[in-house]
Amino acid sequence: MNQESFVDVLIIGAGPSGLMAANALRHAGVNVRIVDKRATGVAAGQADGMMPRSLEILQSYDLGKDIFEIGTQVHLAAFYNPSKQGDGIELTRRVPNCTIASARYPFGLTLHQGDVEKIFERSMSSMGMCIERPLAPTSIVVSQDDSVLHDPSAYAVKVHLKQPDSESEDEAAEVVNARFVIGTDGARSWTRKALGVALEGAQTDYYWGVIDFVPETDFPDTRNYVAIHTHTGSLMVIPRENDMVRIYVQLDKNALEMDEMGNVDRTKMSADRLLEIAKASFHPFKLDMKDRNEGFKWWTIYRIGQRVASNFSVHERVFLGGDATHTHSPKAAQGMNASMGDTHNLAWKIAQVVHGQADMSLLKTYEFERRQFAQDLILFDKTYATLFCGKPLSEINTDGITHEELYQAYQTFGGFTSGIGICYAPSAITCTSNQGFATGLPVGQRVPPHVFVRMADALAVEIQDMLPANARFKILLFTGDHTRDNYTDDIQHFADTLGDVLTRYQKGRSPDIVTILAGDKDPARILSLPPILRPHWSRVLVDDVDAHRRHPGGGYEKYGIDPSRGAVVVVRPDAYVGAIAPLQEGGVLKGYFDGFLLAQ
Amino acid sequence: MNQESFVDVLIIGAGPSGLMAANALRHAGVNVRIVDKRATGVAAGQADGMMPRSLEILQSYDLGKDIFEIGTQVHLAAFYNPSKQGDGIELTRRVPNCTIASARYPFGLTLHQGDVEKIFERSMSSMGMCIERPLAPTSIVVSQDDSVLHDPSAYAVKVHLKQPDSESEDEAAEVVNARFVIGTDGARSWTRKALGVALEGAQTDYYWGVIDFVPETDFPDTRNYVAIHTHTGSLMVIPRENDMVRIYVQLDKNALEMDEMGNVDRTKMSADRLLEIAKASFHPFKLDMKDRNEGFKWWTIYRIGQRVASNFSVHERVFLGGDATHTHSPKAAQGMNASMGDTHNLAWKIAQVVHGQADMSLLKTYEFERRQFAQDLILFDKTYATLFCGKPLSEINTDGITHEELYQAYQTFGGFTSGIGICYAPSAITCTSNQGFATGLPVGQRVPPHVFVRMADALAVEIQDMLPANARFKILLFTGDHTRDNYTDDIQHFADTLGDVLTRYQKGRSPDIVTILAGDKDPARILSLPPILRPHWSRVLVDDVDAHRRHPGGGYEKYGIDPSRGAVVVVRPDAYVGAIAPLQEGGVLKGYFDGFLLAQ
Incomplete structure (x- = not known):
């Protein structure tokens, strides 16, 4: 016999997006559970950038001091370009990292995704709540009955949960009846696929490698955000905790080895190889690892996709958010921010409906507001990634990108990337008349x-x-x-x-x-x-x-x-x-x- | 058989002064114990004012955020005097509470003494240390042997400790051999008396009553520091946590009933009586208790003494600090501040000597610096208390105090009362030559x-x-x-x-x-x-x-x-x-x- 239970809100996936929702709903007095198929949280690497608006949002949940205590503030952005002497790179300009005067916290902040998750978990724990893990959904059914769907107090969604490693189907399984479900289970979202929601958009031909390590270098900007353009590819440097930097290295598609599926063959790539590519681009600055025994803290390699989910909800009973609804390049550190922004937008609406304060129509504004944002994000990403990944203008690349083009885009998109400039369009909850x-x-x-x-x-x-x-x-x-x-x-x-x-x-x-x-x-x-x-x-x-x-x-x-x-x-x-x-x-x-x- | 133990530093008395010492020494890696004869910490009332320099000091121990989270900030000072119309009181001026431009935190902060103690205890607890209570000294012996006294590694002080309520002398007793002892056991210090150190100075004829409660009033300044002068006596209002105020009421000595010992007979006084006196002075403003069922949180009555210990140490092996070394009026909220300042001054000196980094002569600077401060404090207190407790100038009191006199004193002594202005005189550690x-x-x-x-x-x-x-x-x-x-x-x-x-x-x-x-x-x-x-x-x-x-x-x-x-x-x-x-x-x-x- 399956165990059967009832809950107001079930959240599938305990990354930053799911945790934002869980913490917010619990804080609002909603009966909520959150499950994750992984046995533990993120240990290293992954998303690490917190933009100014995200900092304001976290502060509004009284989590600001926790974040500031462990995060690395990034106040300046430095741009390096091919040296005018033709040998290596040189500094072109150094400007404030946040270009938005009205930001309360005018800087980016980097911290390990696992640390962000821990801050949410600690907050939830103080309210007597924890992540249930490892626990994964095996089926999800939304009622087709209109009278059920229109009744906010009805348990309109049935989800089967199971420990991923349990051998016996029956014993470990549980049937959860939820009034609402939130699927925040990442780019390969089980929830999205189970509901048949499509991702619209395409892969790109941009490939990037990422390494986290403590550098030994005479490069002066290891504690600032750095965009480096060279004739052989672009790089980004992001300062991190414990004197580490993260370096993003653009990879030449033609130099990569692909597996039978057409994906990059990771076994043919290594963190050392990525460091070698970065080293070459840093010339005349020296770049090495400070302590070979420490090694790399994390590394990965990936291809950029630019996609948005066709729907963000099914009958306003199951909602999708975070990477489940949008994927894009990490060039402007939008991932974790957009993901947390989704559920920050959604949680209060569900809370108001669950508490009987608001009409269910309020829930429609979630997709209305956040899908538009996601589409804007992809548009921005396409423009910015093209500029960022393009080759610099030179005698050979006569249609290359000038620094001024990139810099202007950096300034123009500042409101967007900081999260401060987001403006939701008129709706029942956004009335512009006065x-x-x-x-x-x-x-x-x-x-x-x-x-x-x-x-x-x-x-x-x-x-x-x-x-x-x-x-x-x-x-x-x-x-x-x-x-x-x-x-x-x-x-x-x-x-x-x-x-x-x-x-x-x-x-x-x-x-x-x-x-x-x-x-x-x-x-x-x-x-x-x-x-x-x-x-x-x-x-x-x-x-x-x-x-x-x-x-x-x-x-x-x-x-x-x-x-x-x-x-x-x-x-x-x-x-x-x-x-x-x-x-x-x-x-x-x-x-x-x-x-x-x-x-x- | 008595249990015998050895410790670098033994602290007697776990008020703010002793806890400051314990936390600082433990933080500096010194083997330290702190005992207190009371079974629990302070539950209500007592000292409650934190001056700007104390806030800087607590921040230097990374305790600032704890203090700010729970303390009530007091930014303005309001002065009320007899109405020019001759009926009741009126506002004369409202000015910044902290007059020192260089203060990092330009305000006073009130919080319950028990909360201050808890913050220290939490910090100590994170370092694996706690207050041992109830545990009281029964004897203290300082070695008379010069070779012992000159050897910083020698255990020069022997203290017998005993649980105050233990029936059997032997079983519960312990002999502690300490390199150094700090006596921070309050105005009636056992340590001071046991060592035969005299308090120099005198009692005054100023008597004050104190009540803590939540007011119901049309008086606009309940969230500011207020000094009220009336023809029948002076009052002070101090905002506190949970919408409470503390009101200090000056009492007419002639109207008080004394017991056989010449002390005020507390049984003839009550919080209600103190509130009645305050009410009369608040006219034309109404003053009452918001909720009679809540009652008074705390009240007391006391006579002001102005005394300083003749010595702050015995052979630089036993040190006295806090109320054990100085008593004065609470008019400028100096008590807890001066007490924490004493041991903040002392702890690093002991740590340096215990660690073998500094010569024992360093310890002489404690009395040199802090006894001078205590004497200055009493001098200030005498001047200020005279002004504060004096009757206002009027046709009847032609030698009364004008508001301008009091206000000038308030401004002049601002550096002193804030703690910011403290300047230690030249010594081995204070070299003014460049x-x-x-x-x-x-x-x-x-x-x-x-x-x-x-x-x-x-x-x-x-x-x-x-x-x-x-x-x-x-x-x-x-x-x-x-x-x-x-x-x-x-x-x-x-x-x-x-x-x-x-x-x-x-x-x-x-x-x-x-x-x-x-x-x-x-x-x-x-x-x-x-x-x-x-x-x-x-x-x-x-x-x-x-x-x-x-x-x-x-x-x-x-x-x-x-x-x-x-x-x-x-x-x-x-x-x-x-x-x-x-x-x-x-x-x-x-x-x-x-x-x-x-x-x-």
């Missing part, structure tokens, strides 16, 4: 960082830290200038609106509001606000310099909010701006929430 | 914070974080302008000097050096330094703006160092400037270390 009330808070983009001052105690507060990823919508109320004529009326009107919204959707629970006053620090002004706008003293901020003049204020101006009228900003649980409203028109706020929330 | 080479780094004061840029990876680095409290001396090498004529000679001369010093005192171990270049970020310049000046790439900084222009550079100018000649700065293990030397004169450095270090 953008003019807060021109510096583009609807569909994440709330940019700014330091305000907490009114009661003059503590400098980063607004992003007031928007934790707790699966709940937040309201930022910018009250505007309190000396204006209609200030009191505006405030009272909004307080009434908020009261109505809370009654309708939250059974009157205290609001997730941050009230941001204009003007000077004066704690006495807190008490003049209607109580619903100050559920706790810590939720009232002011747009002023802090007590020590280390933060300049200017938040209204930065966010494009006119102090003579103020603004209401609805922030989605993932910290993206969902809607903007005038204080005086309660209907805007009500209309927005009516679009997808359920009255309680 | 101050002109770094006028912004006063010898005897702690190294002020400044953000430099790490050359290899452009990471912004706070110099204080390069000076961890690991019981080792550090050298800051400011190389100066590398385009000057004698740059290469200067650098090589200093590299040779450093080589000699390391050979003599450290058996050639790699140096604790931070090399700070002038000029622009350019990682290629690291490789041009002699290897001894760059034991690891992370130890080379540059005085430049960081990659994101968030930190302005300007360190040479701030520290008063002329780039045309550079400077060598020796930093003591406790992060105080010990000596300054020109690069070209190796003798200065050698002479300094010869004064107290032992050749290996």
